[in-house]
Amino acid sequence: MNKHLITCLTAILLLFNSCARNPVTGKRELSLMSTEQEIAMGKEADPQIVAQFGLYEDSELQTFIKEKGQQMAAISHRKDLKYEFKVVDSPVVNAFAVPGGYVYFTRGIMAHFNNEAEFAGVLGHEIGHVTARHSARQQSKTMLAQLGLIAGIIAAPQLAQYAEAAQQGLGLLFLKFGRDDERESDRLGVEYSTKIGYDAQEMAGFFNTLSRVGGDQQEAIPDFLSTHPNPADRNRTVKKLATEWQQKVNATDLKVNRDSYLKMIDGIIYGEDPKQGYVENDVFYHPVLKFQFPVPRGWALQNSPQQVQMVPKDGKALMLLMLAPGNSLQAAAESFLQNYQMVPVESKNTTVNGLQAIAVVADQQAQQDQQAQQQQQQPAVRALMYFIEYGGNVYNMMGLTSAADFNTYYPVFNANITSFRQLTDQAKINKKPNRIRIKPVKQSATLSKALTALGAKNDQLKELAVLNGMQLNDKVQQGTLVKVLEQ
Structure with a gap:
């Protein structure tokens, strides 16, 4: 038999075997990801997501989302999954789900709901992404196209390895669902919320609120509207679907629960939480760890529990502040250089505003093929980094750019890093959210x-x-x- 024909038949057989029955539609569709793989992906992504944003510290809200989530999961099309529901500590107005049954709501979206029925509709929408296997479908398309996850790196590609957004778990948040997927999740949101006794007409009304909320483009995750259809169209469609489902299940006395929901969110933090660090007049303050440093004018800043990232508009450089593991300054510096395979060009012991420090200029060579290695090329990345001992921690503050651009950015790197200092202003330390x-x-x-x-x-x-x-x-x-x- 012709080898080409055998190859084609084998490929067709593999694709056929990769077809799975969609739990919601009942139709067979191409899927290169099994249920077990979905669960494994979600399990791996969950700690990365929690580490990136943190859980919002409100036991009542966390209990509420878990109880409502499990109640809704029990009547969904995939009851077999072990769902987890969490409120993460982000001001962005968003809710999202990753494969395997992991669903997250930000405190930002919780603050914008005005009753339980609005919340229930969006909860059903996110569970719908899981039950209809939308993320798995997108992953399969990505795998077929031989593309990696796009995680929204805010700096140049050669600097991406230093930015946490490159992690696979966070990359899942940036998968774009098609409009058909979003409409299907809206339909499932109506169905699921109606089946547990909520008035899905309120879900339609919430789209009016969403259309009036402006997304912060510098946040680590996109706002809810950025991946969803036009709110006005959704409003009309969801109202129609809600009426149909209420008639279908002969629903009476559907819940809205406005006052009880509002009382539950009384005291929720709105906007940025200063204790996690905040920017005021181009200075970053961290009231808990009690340090401050200037932010270069015009640079975007992204703050997370693990690190602070700053990037200029042209994206050609990256500045980072993070904790450096190690029992001493020297150990921290050596560990970092080894982990990132960076070669020191120069190093010196110094002080930064009275704090003991080590300053290092280091290079990292690009991955090169044999022919390129025979040529003497400039290193891909050059970095100015300071390891600063303060408050029982070693802080690594650094600026990275291409070797060709290093001299251009060095004055900015050096001026900002050497301005790291202890925060003593009580007004800044005691700033309330x-x-x-x-x-x-x-x-x-x-x-x-x-x-x-x-x-x-x-x-x-x-x-x-x-x-x-x-x-x-x-x-x-x-x-x-x-x-x-x-x-």
């Missing part, structure tokens, strides 16, 4: 007047209208619970 407070309207009026009467400032009114899912000229009755912001 904004928190949502739930208060009853004092007297029937427009939302604008009601919020003003509760102490809201004029420059907060538009933002508070979005948070409350209302317009400023909407009428609110005395006693109605509304959200305000306080420190």
Whole structure:
């Protein structure tokens, strides 16, 4: 038999064997990922996601999402999975799921819900991504195209290895679902939330809130709207689906639970949490670890529990601050250089604002083929790094760029790194986060007047209208619970 024909027949057989029945549609579809592989991928990604964002410290909210999530998972199309549901500590308005049944809501989106039914609709939507195997489908397409995960690296490709966003677990968050997948998840969100007794009409209303929320492009994950269809279209479609499902299951006394939800999120942190580090007037402050350093003007900053990343608009350089493992400055420096296969060009013992430090300039060679190795080429990356001993920790603060650009960026690297210092300003140390407070309207009026009467400032009114899912000229009755912001 012709070898080419054998190869083609073998490929067809492999593809046929790779077809699996979709749990939601019942149709056979190409899948290069088994259920076991989905579970393994989610299990591997989960600790990376939790480490990147942290869990939000509110036992009531964590219990709430777990209980509602398990209740909904039990009536889903994939009851066999061991689901996990978590609220992560990010201000971005988002919810996302990864293969294997791992579902995450940010505190940012929890702050924007105004009742349990809105939450339940989005919860069903995210579970729908899991039950319909959307992530697995996208992974299969990626594997067929022989492409790696794109994790949203904020700097030049040669610097990517130093940025945590390159990890596979975080890369899963950047898989783009098609509009058909999103519509299917909307449909499943309506179905699942209706089946556990919630009014899915509220899910439609939440899309109005989403359309008014602006996404922060510098955050580590995209906002909810960035990967989803037009909110107005979704609103109309979900309303229609909600009516159909309510008729199908003959639903009565569907839950909204506005007041109970608002009381539960009373005190939730809104926006950035200063204790995790914050930027004010181009200076980064960390109140808990008590250090500060300037941020180069015009550079974007991304903060996570593991490290602080800064990058210029052209993306040709990267500055990082992270803890360096090691029992001493020398051990920390040697360990880092070894782990990243960097060769020191020069090194010296020094001090940074009274703190003991080691300064190192080091190179990392590019991966080269044999022919390229025969030529003398410049190193791919050159770095200025300081290992600074402070507060019982060794901090590694460094600037990286290509060898060709190193002299251009060196003054910026050196000026910012050598400005690392102890934070002593009590006003900066004691800075409080904004928190949502739930208060009853004092007297029937427009939302604008009601919020003003509760102490809201004029420059907060538009933002508070979005948070409350209302317009400023909407009428609110005395006693109605509304959200305000306080420190």
